[in-house]
Amino acid sequence: MFFDMMRDPASLVLCAIALAGCSGLPGLVFRDGTLGQRLAAVAALTSSLLALPSLLYLLLGGGEASFLLNWNLPFGPCEVALDPLSLFFLIPIFLVFPAGSLYALGYWPTASHSSQRSVTFFYGILACAMALVVVARNGALFMMSWEIMALSGYFLLVAEHREAEVRSAGTVYLVASHLGGAALLLLFASLFMITGGFGFPPAGSLAVGAGLAGTLFLLALAGFGSKAGLMPLHLWLPSAHANAPSHVSAVLSGVMLKVGIYGVLRVISFFPERPLWWGAVLTAAGLTSAVMGICVASAQKDIKRLLAYSSIENLGIICAGIGMFLVGQGTGNQRLAFLGLAGALFHVLNHAIFKPLLFFCAGSVMHAAGTRDLDRMGGLARRLPYTAFFTLCGAIAICGLPPFNGFASEMLLYLGFFGEARAGQPFVALGAPVLALVGGVAVIAFVKLYGIAFLGAPRTAEAAGAHEATGTMLAPMALLASLALVGGLFPQLFLALVRPAIRGFSPDLAHAAVLPIAPLWFALAGGSVICLAALLFLFLHLKTRGSAVSAPTWGCGYLRPSPRIQYTGSSFGALFSSLSGSLIRTRITMGAVTGLTPAAVRLSYHPEETLLHRVVLPVLNVVGVGCAFVRRLQHGEVQIYILYIFVTLMLLLLWVQ
Template sequence: MFFDMMRDPAFLVLCAIVLAGCSGLPGLFLRHGTLGQRLASVAALTSSILALPSILYLLIGGGEASFTLNWNLPFGPCEVALDPLSLFFLIPIFLIFPAGSLYALGYWPANSHNSEKSVTFFYGLLACAMALVVVARNGFLFMMAWEVMALSGYFLLVAEHGEKEVRSAGIVYLVASHLGGAALTALFASLFWITGSFSFPAPQSLAVAGGVTSVLFLLALAGFGSKAGMMPLHLWLPSAHANAPSHVSALLSGVMLKVGIYGLLRVMSFVSERPLWWGALLTAVGLTSALAGICVASAQKDIKRLLAYSSIENLGIITTGIGLFLLGEGSGNPRLAFLGLAAALFHVLNHAIFKPLLFFCAGSVMHAAGTRDLDRMGGLARRLPFTAFFALCGSIAICGLPPFNGFASEMLLYLGFFGEARSATPFIALGAPVLAMVGGVAVIAFVKLYGIAFLGEPRTEAAAHGHEAPVTMLAPIGLLAALSLLGGLFPPVFMALVQPALRVLAPDTGLVSALPVPPVWFAVAGGSVIILAAVLYLFLQGRVKGCSTSGPTWGCGYLRPSPRIQYTGSSFGVFFSSLSGALIRTRLHVDPVRGLAPAAARLSYAPEETLLHRVVLPFLNIAGVACAFLRRLQHGEVQIYILYIFVTLMLLLLWVH
């Protein structure tokens, strides 16, 4: 019987989930930290080898499975199930988790970080919890896995808790997670009130009054939207991703944000009739998040904050696709519904590839230059040639340019805006210029990131003596870059994984199942770009080698040009930053100059998000003052608490009387 179960691909997926959760346990009990970390990496790779082939087999073959676990809790049957939607969202988990675990061997070694044991343990626990969220079919089990996921992310985030900024980021993350969890608790309590069970309703089976479904949708949007980083529920995301270790940031951005998207799609699948205004709201929220997120990203000088804000942009693109799906479904346009939902799910997979790729590259840059500040980098392409090449691949992909996968998924959105909007809902075409502006600003932001970090001359001694990352860090980066290129040249390979999930969300709408653009077009366009780039590179290299004279560069009157006269990240984007002043402001700190022979003065600056620092934080400060009175009621003395109970009982007796 055991061997029969081992031949069951669904059982292998569950075994992989358990193995991922236990991957960090040996390191907690072994004195030799390096051995525990290596065992965790082996367990992570083994879980991926078990899970990914089984997931692909079930997903492409149309298989589904359900398991009911015996427990004595009064919350209904503990059911876990694998349907195409769950299987699709398991792919990023078992792709990025082992890649990050291998990457950590070089980036976060046990002999250099005292927190390695806890980071390795919670890294595996986070992957396990995310997978349980995806396969859970009981509201109580879902919330248990959700809270484990949130707490694991917190302990990973505060790995370097000796720094004040890290502790502050952890507190913001924890508060946001619990506020989102409160909304989800209300959501599942409402579902229990409607259905009389904590078990998930069957797809398309929930048919209740419009007001009730709207409440469910808004609760899901608040709870899952905060985890997905939708604006204005994104406030925890930039500081969390910036201060976490890079392989943790890759898992948070590449996978955990998508768990919020999964939750929203899962709740939407319960409802048989989805109002048109749901689509309008999600489209507006998505376009706003995409444009505002990338505008704020373009003003950042912290390489990881720039990547964090660009995650808000990409989650906005995904949300926009879901909104187009609902608009197409509500207006009787199945082709628009297909383009929107296919673009959203396709971009889920694409973003789960190129964003961890960029966070891994950022970790390699920080490993070499010793800083996250773009203004203290420069010239790293000569010292980190492999990292520079892979970072260029990721930058092209995230900008939505051929021949990488970001272009393919965003092309579906453009086809939805332009090609299908003319039929029943022509106002949808207004989203196309917004999406085009998002792409243009993304190019500005990542030309800045790549140019300032890798090109030019080193601005500091640390950047001048940088070194290439070890093989354990470069191997997962190269794998993700290859997958990104594969998705751009041959999008039907990824679309074969997307199409089964489409049928879970819209089984009866008659969605088309073919790309509106011939697949060979992507390969031809991408191949042409690669060939053109190679020819241009060889031509420029030939001209450089053919140059027979050399001399000092003309320094505009300076006898000794210095790296200090180069563009910085802030000066490169100063013009665009001035145009987005309503979203981002610059905080300056200038040392005063005093006396006849003043000492050296320093100027420092940091971009601040207006919504966070001018609206949210002042509101929280006011709320903190208002709640400070409650602290005075908590003395820790039993006599005082007995007095409170007595007063409360007297007031209740008077009220009853």
């Protein structure tokens, strides 16, 4: 029986989920932390080798599976199922999780970090919990997995809890996670009242009134949108991704944000009719998040905060694609619906490739230069040539430029927006210039990131002494960069995974699942770009060979040029930051200059998001004052606690009477 189960692809997927959850246990058992970390990496790679072939087999072969466990909890049977949508969202989990485990061997070793054991343990728990969220078909099991996912993410985030900034980021993350979880509790409680059970309604079976359906949709958008980082529900995201270890940030951004997108799609699938305003809300929210996210990202000088805000941009693009799908369905435009859903799901897969790649590259840069501040880097391309190349690949992909995969998925959304200029919903065409604006600002942001970090001269001694990452760190980067290139040159390979998910989610789009552009076009266009870049490189290399000399950079008239006269990240983006002043402000701190011969003073500047620091934090401070007053009731005297209980019981008895 055991061997028969092992021949079942669905059973292998469940075994892989369990193995991922147990991957960190050896680190808690063995005294040698290095051995435990290596065994965890082996377990993560093994779970990926079990899961990915099985997922591809089931997804491409149209297979589905369902498992029922009669537990003793009063929530109905525990059901897990593998349908095309779940199979599709499991792929990023088992792609990024083992890559991060391998990366951590060089980036977060036991010898340098006392928190390695807990990070390795909760890293596997996080992957397992995300997978359980995706396969759960019972509201109680879903919420249990959701809370485990949130708590394991918290413990990973506060790995360096001795720093005040890390503790603050963890607190904000925990509060935001539980506020989103409260919205989901209301959602599943409402579903229980409607259906009489915690089991998920079958697709298209939840026929309720328009008002109740709208309420359920808004609860799902609040709960899942908070996890996906949609503005203005994103407040936990920048600080969490910036302060977590880089391989954890890669999973949080590349995978966990997509779990929020999965939740929105799963709830939408319950309803047979989806009002047109749902699509309008998602499209508007997505485009707003994309524009605001990348504008704030362009002003950042912290390399990981820049990447975190760009995740808000990309999740906004995905949300806009889902909104386009709903608008197409609501107006009977099957082509628009297909392009929106295909573009959104394709971008889910693409973002799960190039964003972890960029976080891995950022970790390599931080590992070498000892800082997250772009203004303290410079000249790293010569010292970290492989990291510089992989960062360039990721930057091109995230900007939506050929020949990498970001271009292919955004092209589908452009086709949908532009196509509507000639159709019955011309207002949808307004999304095209917004998406173009987002792409243009993304180019500014990542030209700044790459140019300031890798080009020019080193600005600090640490940057001058930087060294290349280890092989265990470079291997995941190389894998993800290769996948990003393959997805751009041959998008039909990735779309082969998207089409079954589309057919499973919306069977009426099966006949519309035709790529509007011939796949050969992408290969030719991308190949031409690669050839032109190679020819230009060879031309410049041959032209300067033998004639190049080393000399100090011209200092614009200064007799002793210094790296300090180079552009910094803040000065490079100063013009655009001034144009987006309503979204971002710069806090400048400078010491006093006194006397005829003043001593050196320190000047620092830090970009701050206006919404967070002008609106949300003041409100939270007021709430904190109120909570501090209520906390006086918690004084540790057992007798008074018993009195509280007695008074509460008496009030309840009076209320019942």
